[in-house]
Amino acid sequence: MALTSCSTQAKYSDEVMYDMASILKDVSQAVDGELKWGNTEGLSQEEIISSATSTNPNQLPELEALAKEGKVANYRLLQEFQGENAVMLICDGHVALMEDAGCNAEFDKTYWKSPRSNTCSINLDAAAVCSN
Secondary structure: OOOOOOOOOOOOOHHHHHHHHHHHHHHHHHHHHHHHHOOOOOOOHHHHHHHHOOOOOOHHHHHHHHHHHOOOOOEEEEEEEEOOEEEEEEEEOOEEEEEEEOOOOOOOEEOOOOOOOOOOOOOOOHHHHHOO
């Protein structure tokens, strides 16, 4: 009797995704802090992110490099400022991979284990996440 087994390989490497999540957490916290305590009046979102990451300018390029390593074909980094809170999302095209609000110490959402099409939009409500 011959036994066969099916194995499926995950589309995204957990190791690479967790490395990306760690950097995204640092970036989202830095941006969140910049919104709360920095001089952001009149700045664009890109300028706020640039200012927030100026002490560690390699983080955003490192995210892109990890995305390539992790076979994220259409890397996208989205951000949404909800009052003085920052929410950031990494996608592969239209597929959400991970999402984080910078106001707390824990990483908020991992989506890469069950990727779904047409999910690349900010879903976290910072007011709810940050009040816990």
